[in-house]
Amino acid sequence: MTKLINNLCVIGTGLIGGSLCLALKAADACDNIIGAGRSEETLQKAKQLNIIDAYDTDISHAVEQADIIFVSVPLGAMQTVFEKIAVGLKAGGNTRAVITDAGSSKQRVLQLAETVFPDNGRRFVAGHPIAGTENSGPDAAFADLYKNRRVILTPGDDTDSDAIERVTTLWQTVGAEVESMDAAHHDKILAATSHLPHLLAFGLVHCLENIDDIEDVFRFAAGGFRDVTRIASSDPVMWRDVCLNNQQPILDMMKRYRDELDMLYNALQSGDGEKLIEVFQHAKQTRDKFTH
Amino acid sequence: MTKLINNLCVIGTGLIGGSLCLALKAADACDNIIGAGRSEETLQKAKQLNIIDAYDTDISHAVEQADIIFVSVPLGAMQTVFEKIAVGLKAGGNTRAVITDAGSSKQRVLQLAETVFPDNGRRFVAGHPIAGTENSGPDAAFADLYKNRRVILTPGDDTDSDAIERVTTLWQTVGAEVESMDAAHHDKILAATSHLPHLLAFGLVHCLENIDDIEDVFRFAAGGFRDVTRIASSDPVMWRDVCLNNQQPILDMMKRYRDELDMLYNALQSGDGEKLIEVFQHAKQTRDKFTH
Numbered sequence: 001m002t003k004l005i006n007n008l009c010v011i012g013t014g015l016i017g018g019s020l021c022l023a024l025k026a027a028d029a030c031d032n033i034i035g036a037g038r039s040e041e042t043l044q045k046a047k048q049l050n051i052i053d054a055y056d057t058d059i060s061h062a063v064e065q066a067d068i069i070f071v072s073v074p075l076g077a078m079q080t081v082f083e084k085i086a087v088g089l090k091a092g093g094n095t096r097a098v099i100t101d102a103g104s105s106k107q108r109v110l111q112l113a114e115t116v117f118p119d120n121g122r123r124f125v126a127g128h129p130i131a132g133t134e135n136s137g138p139d140a141a142f143a144d145l146y147k148n149r150r151v152i153l154t155p156g157d158d159t160d161s162d163a164i165e166r167v168t169t170l171w172q173t174v175g176a177e178v179e180s181m182d183a184a185h186h187d188k189i190l191a192a193t194s195h196l197p198h199l200l201a202f203g204l205v206h207c208l209e210n211i212d213d214i215e216d217v218f219r220f221a222a223g224g225f226r227d228v229t230r231i232a233s234s235d236p237v238m239w240r241d242v243c244l245n246n247q248q249p250i251l252d253m254m255k256r257y258r259d260e261l262d263m264l265y266n267a268l269q270s271g272d273g274e275k276l277i278e279v280f281q282h283a284k285q286t287r288d289k290f291t292h
Numbered sequence: 293m294t295k296l297i298n299n300l301c302v303i304g305t306g307l308i309g310g311s312l313c314l315a316l317k318a319a320d321a322c323d324n325i326i327g328a329g330r331s332e333e334t335l336q337k338a339k340q341l342n343i344i345d346a347y348d349t350d351i352s353h354a355v356e357q358a359d360i361i362f363v364s365v366p367l368g369a370m371q372t373v374f375e376k377i378a379v380g381l382k383a384g385g386n387t388r389a390v391i392t393d394a395g396s397s398k399q400r401v402l403q404l405a406e407t408v409f410p411d412n413g414r415r416f417v418a419g420h421p422i423a424g425t426e427n428s429g430p431d432a433a434f435a436d437l438y439k440n441r442r443v444i445l446t447p448g449d450d451t452d453s454d455a456i457e458r459v460t461t462l463w464q465t466v467g468a469e470v471e472s473m474d475a476a477h478h479d480k481i482l483a484a485t486s487h488l489p490h491l492l493a494f495g496l497v498h499c500l501e502n503i504d505d506i507e508d509v510f511r512f513a514a515g516g517f518r519d520v521t522r523i524a525s526s527d528p529v530m531w532r533d534v535c536l537n538n539q540q541p542i543l544d545m546m547k548r549y550r551d552e553l554d555m556l557y558n559a560l561q562s563g564d565g566e567k568l569i570e571v572f573q574h575a576k577q578t579r580d581k582f583t584h
Contacts, residue, residue, distance in 0.1 A: 076565075130514045150512060185505070192500055193513040197520040199556055200492060205575035207552035208484055213477070218582035220442060221485040222422045227519040228489040232579045236572035240565050247560060254557050258550070260499035264491055265546050268539060273368075273532050280528035283497035287524045290510035 004029040004173060009066035011036045011059055011081055013046035015132060016102045017072035018141025021051045023174035026143045036062035037073070046138040059084035064092030068166065071101040076241035078109060082116040089118065098163040099124045100170075104190060104238075105246035106154040106183040114156065125167040126154045126183065128190070129176060134233040147175035154183040191249035196257060198239055199250070201232040296321040296465060301358035303328045303351055303373055305338035307424060308394045309364035310433025313343045315466035318435045328354035329365070338430040351376040356384030360462065363393040368533035370401060374408040381410065390455040391416045392462075396482060396530075397538035398446040398475040406448065417459040418446045418475065420482070421468060426525040439467035446475040483541035488549060490531055491542070493524040 008024065010017045013035040024030045035043050035052035036059045043055035056062035063069050063085050073081050078101070089097060099117065103109045106126045113121035131149040133140060151171040155164050168178045208217050243250055267275035300316065302309040305327040316322045327335050327344035328351045335347035348354035355361050355377050365373050370393070381389060391409065395401045398418045405413035423441040425432060443463040447456050460470045500509050535542055559567035 130512050132514065132516075134516075149514070152512065185508075189505055189508045189512050192503065192505075192509050193517045197496065197517050200496065200553075201516075201520060202572050202575040203552045203556055204489065204492065204549065205579050206571050207548050209574060209578050211484065211548075213481055213484075214578075216477075216481045217484050220422055220444065220481050221582075222424065222441070224424075224493075224523040225485045225489050226583065227522050228493060229579055230519050231516040232572075232575045233583070234572075234576070236569050236576055239572050240569040243560050243568055244563060244565055247563070251557065251561055254553065254560070256499050256503075257496065258553055258557070260495045261492075261546065261550055261553070264495055265543065265550070268535050268546070269543055271536060271539070273536055276535055277528050277532040279498050280494050280524075280526075280531050282501060283494040283524045284526070284528055286501050286506070287497050287521055290513075291518065291525070 003031050004169065005068050006031045007066045008033045008068050008070065009036055009063050010034070010052065010070045010072065011062070011085075012071065012073035013037060013042060013051055013055075013141075014072065014137050015135060015140040015145070016129065017070060018046055018049070018051045018138045019143065019145035020070060020072070020174060021046075022141055022143035023146055024170075025050075027173050029173050034062050034066070038077075042138060049138050049141070051138055051141055060088030060091060063088040063097065064094055066094065066097050068170065069097055069099040071099065071103075074235075074238045074241040075103050075105060075108070075245040076237070078103060079112055079116070082112055086116050086118065095123075097123060098166045100127045100167045102127060102129055103245070104128060104194065104242045106186045108245045110154065110156055110183050120158055121156065122158050122160045123163050125159055125163050126156070127167060127171070128152045128154070128186065129171070130194075131176075134231050136235040136238070144175075146171065149176050151176045151178050152186055153178060153180045154186050155180065187246050187249045188252075191246055191253045195242055195246055195250045196253040198231050198234060199243070199254065200257070201229050202239070205229050205232045295323050296461065297360055298323045299358045300325045300360050300362065301328055301355050302326070302344065302362045302364065303354070303377075304363065304365035305329060305334060305343055305347075305433075306364065306429050307427060307432040307437070308421065309362060310338055310341070310343045310430045311435065311437035312362060312364070312466065313338075314433055314435035315438055316462075317342075319465050321465050326354050326358070330369075334430060341430055341433070343430055343433060352380030352383060355380040355389065356386055358386065358389050360458065361389055361391045363391065363395075366527075366530045366533040367395050367397060367400070367537040368529070370395060371404055371408070374404055378408050378410065387415075389415060390458045392419045392459045394419060394421055395537070396420060396486065396534045398444075398478045400537045402446065402448055402475050412450055413448065414450050414452045415455050417451055417455050418448070419459060419463070420444045420446070420478065421463070422486075423468075426523050428527040428530070436467075438463065441468050443468045443470050444478050445470060445472045446478050447472065479538050479541045480544075483538055483545045487534055487538055487542045488545040490523050490526060491535070491546065492549070493521050494531070497521050497524040
């Protein structure tokens with residue numbers, strides 16, 4: 001029986017790319033997975049872990065025969081990778097390949113794809129799986145990462161519909177639920193639900209680093225602190241790139257949050273218990289409503 | 293065989309008090325547990341759940357025969373409860389009872405105890421179990437809550453040493469590790485590890501409540517958002533009281549955090565990737581070091 005994908009090329013075989021490979025293998029959906037990327041060490045590791053079947057440090061060469069190209073590198077590396085893909089597709093006369101990515105901001109990636117890929121990027125389907133952990137690298141990959149998680153696609157107006165369908169099927173095969181939306185809307189929502197919380201968590205740990213009692217801070221930290229700061233263990237390069245590539249929506253959310261903190265600071269300073277309880281009650285109600 | 297405690301009186305039979313009762317019962321350490329508090333409904337529920345053996349809505353009456361009195365009510369209710377305890381101890385001629393609490397800020401509680409209890413509160417041992425969940429009420433109580441968790445005692449200079457010993461043994465019996473420190477140091481550390489994170493979490497949910505896309509915010513929230521905001525489901529009354537009772541240390545931490553956010557905002561606005569990655573790397577290293 002023909003499998004869903006003949007040749008899959010995954011560029012970046014860490015948590016995100018590696019988990020997709022493992023999940024597709026578990027679903028027996030791929031004939032051949034080739035890993036590509038800059039770091040031969042990472043690729044070797046991914047091969048050892050049976051995440052990929054083969055690897056190539058030459059991205060252009062790796063994509064020549066691919067049916068689907070999955071780009072899961074930090075956003076800052078996206079342009080270089082896209083350019084190498086474009087070179088490879090041209091060299092291989094590969095016009096049918098569908099390209100998709102996993103970047104956490106989508107407007108910049110879409111612009112890039114339209115500029116770099118042939119035909120204004122009609123074979124490129126911008127995507128973002130809403131899944132991850134604070135760990136990174138091939139070691140962190142696991143087959144169930146995308147099970148029952150959402151994947152957002154933000155195709156452009158001219159994206160080929162068969163390309164969108166292939167990427168949709170790809171994600172559904174690994175257990176994800178696929179939704180489409182406008183890239184600007186994606187970037188705003190993700191600034192709120194993911195990018196701002198990451199900044200807040202990094203900032204919380206960082207601002208406590210220099211107090212005298214840092215040892216005690218961690219010794220006496222309970223579950224609340226550990227949960228709030230979990231994502232401060234995330235990959236710094238990835239998150240620098242997310243910030244720089246979704247700058248304005250994140251700045252907007254930070255401003256909103258800073259106003260909130262100022263309001264809470266003033267309420268506490270003036271001993272305004274009614275204001276505090278109003279905020280806490282609203283927050284609790286909203287969270288409980290959406291999580292139960 | 294004589295049990296550790298003959299008569300325990302627990303005032304406030306929610307998550308914290310209820311869990312202590314269940315843990316002491318599991319350790320077969322109490323002859324009799326009497327619950328006390330304002331809400332008969334809560335006490336009935338606690339009795340139904342076999343958390344307590346009997347209850348009394350008259351706190352003064354409930355403490356007359358107690359060996360140990362455990363106060364686990366929100367900090368805002370502490371003064372009234374302490375006053376009722378003092379009345380009951382006097383009425384019952386009960387001078388041996390040891391009183392302890394579970395309040396999240398300790399300087400105010402100590403002051404209160406010195407003012408309200410006989411002999412400047414020599415039989416009062418201020419305590420704080422570093423444990424909890426975002427849930428509240430008797431239903432949320434469970435016997436293992438304190439297992440391998442830390443409990444901080446902040447006795448005053450004149451606290452009776454046998455009272456400190458009894459409270460230490462009480463907590464050790466339910467599997468906790470007991471440490472002593474100065475109340476002011478406790479309040480500073482807890483402002484950093486618990487009070488500030490709770491404010492940040494409440495504030496994060498609250499500041500997103502009024503954006504148009506709140507439904508999407510929660511629909512597309514991943515594990516990071518859920519973890520960061522988990523404690524925003526905590527009890528609003530309890531947290532208003534914590535804030536108002538540990539005002540200055542929390543304001544100091546909020547100011548420190550606001551400076552951190554301003555720095556991150558400016559770094560992002562000016563596209564300073566080096567600054568961002570420096571902060572993220574430091575935060576990740578610090579957190580990884582202390583959590584692994």
